[in-house]
Amino acid sequence: MSFEIAERDLAGRIGKLRTKSGEVETPALLPVINPLLQPISPKILKDRFAFKALITNAYIISKNLKEEAVSLGIHRILDFDRVIMTDSGAYQNLIYGKVDTTVEEITRFQEDIGTDIAVILDVPTGWKTTREKAAWSVEETLRRAQRTIKIRNDNGILWVGPIQGGRYLELVTYSAKRMGELPFDIYALGSPTKIMEQYFFDILVDMIFVTKTNLPLDRPLHLFGAGHPLVFAMAVALGCDLFDSAAYALYARNGRYMTEYGTSRIEKLEYLPCSCSICSKYSPSEIRDMFPKDREKALAEHNIYQCQAEIRRIKQSIVEGRLWELLESRARSHPTLLQAFRKFDKYSTYLEKNTPTSKRRGLFYFDSSGISRPEIVRHRRQISEKYVTPEERKLLLLLPQTLNKPFHTTNEYGRVFKTLRSIGKQEYEKTEICAYAVPFGVVPLEIDEIYPLSQFEATSPFDEESVKYVCSQVKSYISSRNFTTVLLHYDRQWGANLLEACRKACKQTGKDLLISYRGKRPWSRKAFEKLEEALKSIK
Ligand SMILES: [Zn+2]
CATH class of the missing domain: 3.40.50.10630 (Uracil-DNA glycosylase-like)
Incomplete structure (x- = not known):
């Protein structure tokens, strides 16, 4: 088994995920790296922020740096010798309607560049989708999953099977059940970006619950597209182990400053409620007055620091058995979070089953x-x-x-x-x-x-x-x-x-x-x- 669980609280766990480039402790956040446009280099993410894993997009690389990536390998292309996960192009699919690649091509490419964790070429359901289209995205993703399993080589790559279905819970249930029967090392839940943009966290709670309870519990679950510290505690408590964040960079580009309890525009801040190296050095007005590129970099550094700090806080809470208390305090950050937190009552039996009977503190x-x-x-x-x-x-x-x-x-x-x-x-x-x-x-x-x-x-x-x-x-x-x-x-x-x-x-x-x-x-x-x-x- 590539995944081993060390500590539990609620349905959250601290685990060890073994890959061919080393171990990652979960819950873990993987910063999204766009190799063409990156405010913080992978090397800095490793050296200064202690990231042991990151995620990049195999499709973008195959379209722009194909020969180089195949001959040098993804680790050298990104100058990152730890764990690299590659997404297959699903996101591009969602934005542009289709991707110009095939299951065979992207499977082979991910193998050729030596990725550690690879995602199959899935079809994200999205948000404004009819039930019929959503059902098709589920079936097509399952077909592609079966195809990938048939053609993939046994070369140490951990493969991810994505669950689709969007807001149609019965489809998510079906998708998780069927995908769970296929031999994947990691499963992933595609969360529509609308959920994060519109704070539909109560829908996310239901989606994670039906996904988890229909999958093998001993495998890690990645939650796609939930890259804000606001939701990490809740998602971990329900059983998510891995996250990716493009938000730290996208928000920075738009002058947005993340905290564990929300987002502020940098122009609106008089004080910086953080002690990272950026916030200790600059005042809000100094950050505002920077050249746009420098400001983006400074905000991206602060944002990723906040994400990382929240993940550590969650891990410490799991060890101490006080994840529930952390959830209670996070739920007070925003009315929609409290609304989502109240849904935990509906799932209390599931949470109880996964919580240790004895803890280190009261x-x-x-x-x-x-x-x-x-x-x-x-x-x-x-x-x-x-x-x-x-x-x-x-x-x-x-x-x-x-x-x-x-x-x-x-x-x-x-x-x-x-x-x-x-x-x-x-x-x-x-x-x-x-x-x-x-x-x-x-x-x-x-x-x-x-x-x-x-x-x-x-x-x-x-x-x-x-x-x-x-x-x-x-x-x-x-x-x-x-x-x-x-x-x-x-x-x-x-x-x-x-x-x-x-x-x-x-x-x-x-x-x-x-x-x-x-x-x-x-x-x-x-x-x-x-x-x-x-x-x-x-x-
Ligand atoms: Zn900061």
Whole structure:
């Protein structure tokens, strides 16, 4: 296998892609090099920006530098001795309607110039395409993929099978399924440029999801044409491993300055929110006043630095298991990103399946947008599918969460145990003690040490949606188990919803509900006296 996964978080992963010119760690961004028109040379991209891979267009090279490229090889033409991926001309196809080459010709050419990663001559679907034309682009790409497989030589090149279908999700699904059956080392999703231009990120989320879930998971996925740091975190979290960016250079040509949270025109900036070598050296007005070629070069350098920095930030987040938190903060950069991020709820089972069960650090819960995160979804699933309440437990004692964790080791819970023991050993054994807690809902004390039930920080006071979530979990916990009595030690700061949830669940399933305390200080001496009274009344 040419691809090996080292770390995971959500559906994102850090992997190693082995090629004949060396290894590339993913997620990786490959700067697009136009050999005829290049603001930053490949050598500088390697030496100054530490890029280990780049992508160029085999079609443009075959039309302009054919003999030279065949005799010297692509690495010498570009003066880049690391990994080179070549696209086949698909983009030209999209712009001009057709390319003047054949599957045979471009396959042979990519082999002859010694590329490391080659893309078949696919037919991009584009955006304003009828369903019929889109379906044709999918079928034709599949035909060309089969043809390429037949004629390609076994010479160490990794071949890429592109998925088409554009915004027609059923076509993307079909395309991924069929392409996934063909022996490619890497798959790629063609993302229409419109998505990036118009910020249709929610469509991109759906496209990536249906692509990933219909492809072999052990192969890397390249997302074509998404070269802005704004989308990297989201795309990685859904399972994309490779990106290409022409945007860093195209934006620079138009005086546009990229950041991880958007794009600004250089004329509109009073300050530069970056510390790269360009932004440390020049002020916005100095960049504005440069000769056009120098300005383009300066902005391209800054833009590619921003892209590279965001990829590193994402990798660090994967290692620390905090990719979700990075997504939450990126989602606040633009309303359309938040809209796309909300779609993650729909795909929470997929994300949960791919997230490790244990992490190096606890999780931060800010507000209800965290309810869809894998750790919370997993706890909900395990409580309903796996956690069994012992038969002899007839009483459910519900206690509010404490600031310290694990709950069962705190002074507050220690006093509850003492109170229970003073009532009698038998009663104690008949009692199931659970905390009601943001963000997990119901936490049985037997498992409160299991990651991450004690390894989290939540913002308080809790927002309304988070409280509602806990209430729904309490309700289903009561309803799904055979207690005869529920004793709620109530913290008034939780509002009326919790009381209501307990009442409803008990009424519907014929259980008695007792409320030991209703004030704002559930751990006060008075509250404990009330708890003791209530416990005695059950006996
Ligand atoms: Zn900068």
